[in-house]
Amino acid sequence: MIRHLVLFKLNEGVSRDEERVQAAFRAFEALEGQIPELTFWEYGWNITDRPIAYDFAINSAVADTDALKRYIEHPAHQAAAALWREFATWVIADYEF
Template identity: 35%
Template sequence: MITHVVLFRFLPGVAPDGPAARAFHDAMMGLPGQIPLIRSWQCGFNTVVDTQAADYVLVAGFESEADLYAYFEHPAHVRVLDELKDVADLQFGDIPR
């Protein structure tokens, strides 16, 4: 199993309670239904407001590294990443579990 962790920081002018952030969240919530390789999926707005904290967090699970890379290339994931460029910056990491 691989755990995929992504931390998002909204771009200046994007409010966590605004329409762009809500549309992004809706798109994220829809990914598990479109990508069967996803084994676990938890995402949402960070409850801690701090200058060092991310605004939005994703923790996802995949059976293998090959499944993770297939997820990266999946058209639904690519579409969400394309929409994301106007909403947030991200950093991610992947660890075996």
């Protein structure tokens, strides 16, 4: 199994209440039902206020590297990521467990 972790940081001046941010949130919310490779899908907004904290996180899992590639290349994932790209940056970690 491969764990796929993503931490998002909203750009300066961007609020999670903005409609474009909420639209991107909804796009990620819908991925679980659209991408069969996802064996685990969890996401949420950060609840702490610390300078080093990121704003939003995705914690997911897929079976293997081929499934990870299919997930990353899936049109629904690409569309959702494109929305986030407009107002956030992120870091990713993929590891086997």
